[in-house]
Amino acid sequence: MCGITAFRGTTAAATRARTALERLEYRGYDSAGIAARRPDGTTLHERTVRGVAALAAAVGPAETDATTAAVGHTRWATHGAVTAQNAHPIEDCGGRVFVVHNGIVENAEALRTELRAAGHRFATEVDSEVIAHLIEQALRPGVDLGDALVAARDRLEGSWAVVVLDARSGEIAGTAHASPLICAETGDGVYLASDVGAVVGEVAAFRVLEDDDVVEVGGAGPRWHRHDHSTRPRGLWPVPRTALLGSTGRHDDHMGNEIDEQPAVARRVVDALSPGIADGRLWKGLGLPPLDGVDRVCVVGCGTSLHAGQAIAGVFERLAALPTRALVASEAVHDLWEPRTLVIAISQSGETADVLRALDRLPARRGPVLALTNSTSSSLARRSDAVIDCLAGPEVGVAATKTFVAQVLTGVCVALSGVCASGRADAARFDADLRALVAAPEALRAAVEEWREPSAALAAEFATASGFLFLGRGSGLVYAAEGALKLKELSYRWAEHQPAGELKHGPLALVDAGTPVFVVDNGDPRLDVDIAEVTARGGRIVRIGERVLTVGGSAVHLPRSGPSWGPLDGVVPLQMFARELALRLGRNVDKPRNLAKSVTVS
Known part of the structure; x- marks a missing residue:
């Protein structure tokens, strides 16, 4: 769920990695960081809990960015608190190796114990730090970065997309196992990233790392190593048109x-x-x-x-x-x-x-x-x-x-x-x-x-409601479920969906005067009875998809006939209401707390 970017080229590597990272921030926004090698051999290493934008000052403008290799990361926390200390990139004991990782190292505790006994000093709470020290341990004279990464990879259990920067040589290398990682070449350098969205507009095609592939990027461009000992690069995938x-x-x-x-x-x-x-x-x-x-x-x-x-x-x-x-x-x-x-x-x-x-x-x-x-x-x-x-x-x-x-x-x-x-x-x-x-x-x-105006009006009406019910029957039930999920994700208020016929078997106890109850109407005539049960207890009904005809001054609800997949357009007001309520409550609707876009850990 974390976002990974890396770039090696002639100049502005940190800027390129950070710009790519901005496109991936939806994958994890608990913290962010970047590490880069300058031409004089010194290292830029910046981490923050204030988001990718906060890295701009450290990197500086592209015109003055002379870095030649960089790795970046935006984190969705699994191990360790959300702190700058736990943010990636994570360095080894000597400040030579900088690692970014997406996934979970299942045997991290055993490796941590072993590495500590060998004299390695740990500075974070995250499982990913063992990778940095394993690479440090393997990176002896005569061993290149790719081989050191292979040695570290072979000790890991779990899932990973790993990219490592060797600040001494300026090389980067990456490997993946049950977690996505791509490689893409430009006219002046090479990207590694966890999602093609990071390099949209920069490249026309990319290569995908299969499980246990290793890619080294040095002065001669990318070098591939696969578990079958092949060194031929993977086939090219075009950047999808819709990605733009x-x-x-x-x-x-x-x-x-x-x-x-x-x-x-x-x-x-x-x-x-x-x-x-x-x-x-x-x-x-x-x-x-x-x-x-x-x-x-x-x-x-x-x-x-x-x-x-x-x-x-x-x-x-x-x-x-x-x-x-x-x-x-x-x-x-x-x-x-x-x-x-x-x-x-x-x-x-x-x-x-x-x-x-x-x-x-x-x-x-x-x-x-x-x-x-x-x-x-x-x-x-x-x-x-x-x-x-x-x-x-x-x-x-x-x-x-x-x-x-x-x-x-x-x-x-x-x-x-x-x-x-x-x-x-x-x-x-x-x-x-x-x-x-x-x-x-x-x-x-x-x-x-x-539903533009009604959704905003409903958000104002229900701003203090502590819980919500979403009801449906048949083909409408799935849209009730989706409406409840959106409200939970965005507003952090409790929301529950139920088959409307199940109300009388327990959930009706939740209904009190003013309780918001959203009903997705797919034309099932039994919904009128369900709505009557809620109304009799003082619940506030919001009927989605109803068709109303006024006859003799009275509102007559007409059943709607729908397709086999149900009233798809009924999800729109539920999405809009969830967003409006979240905005009224001061939530970040693009980045809900504790959630990330691509859930690559199980």
Whole structure:
């Protein structure tokens, strides 16, 4: 979840590494740091808990930055308190080796004990420090930086993306295991980074380090070493076109602009993928087997991505009568996998550790795995049988918004294409779903416009509320879950989602006079009874997706018919309300406390 950058070149290395680090700060913002080598052999080493911007003064302007090699880091804390002392880069005893690390060293305590006994002095509480001392110990005369990194790597257990700077030679080297790291060359130097977003605009292509690869960057450019003893560089991946599509708009925060961008994202997905639905071309082009060869569908994900998977599963379930289930990736270790199961693994970054570990649990004889991700060069994409790009473009706000919409619509397009190719769907229902898909961008646009003022008014009304309920039935329940998650992430207030029919089996005890209860209306007529139960206890109902007709001075609630994946546009007011309430409470909506964008530790 931490962000790693490094650059080696002719000049301004610290500036290049810091600028790249700014693009990755959403991956971890507890602390940040940079280390760089100057031409005279002295070292710049700066760490802070005030964010990447605070490093600018130490680095100075690019025109005066003569550093030739640098490593940078932005941290999401796992081991050790959030202090400047625990921030990366971490140095060895002699100030020669500077290490940045993303992941968890599971045997850190045993290594720490061993290294202390050998005379090494530890200055931090973090597990990553053992890597610096292991490299220091291996970096004897005649041993180059890459070999020292290999020796250190072979002692580690757990997960890591590691980049190390040798301040004496000015070389940098990196290795990875179950954590992302890329290498990209420019005309005047070489980058290493934990995400291609760090180098967008700087390079046109990049290489991905596979598990246990080592890359050394010296005066002659990058040198590769792989576990099979090959020295040939990995193949090039083009920087995705959507990686250049950052959100801009009227808001000062990224999240507000990303909410506003959702209709355009929906239009991009629908325009790109819907032409391949009606003839099954999209499904067949992915190399997926016919649905006749599948007995069930299992969606695997975490948080918002899991909710997106549940919405997508609705197409297979309601249109093709296929059994589906949603698996929380972190609980896959306890699950029994069934044969002939189509697995749809969903991760915005494609590096979510719990999702990757869930795939490790798959039996040898199983069905195909389809990866749905915003990064087609990611670990998830490379380990799956088929991959589809959700086309969201970069999302900086940690709480997912536009990636959720993009995931749902991308998955829906694939599912509809598969259902069509199999001939399993009722023609009338399929046509209705296809029309709803085409109309989705406009429905999202209308929701964004219609809920600007009401969401702000609701935030003012509920500013002092201590807890919230989110209710739904059937296809609306997943959007209630997503609404509750967004509110928790952004406002730090308690929020709970429930199937509306379960209220009377316990959760109704939470409802008191004024309790905010958001109801996602998918047209199920039973919701009126559920709402009556809440109203009778004094709860304050906010009905999302209702259609109201005034007859004889009275409001008549009309049921809405929706597609198989439910009322997607209903998530917009829930996102907007969560953001408005968080802003009113003084929260940082782009960087919620304790959270990070890409969860690469399990």
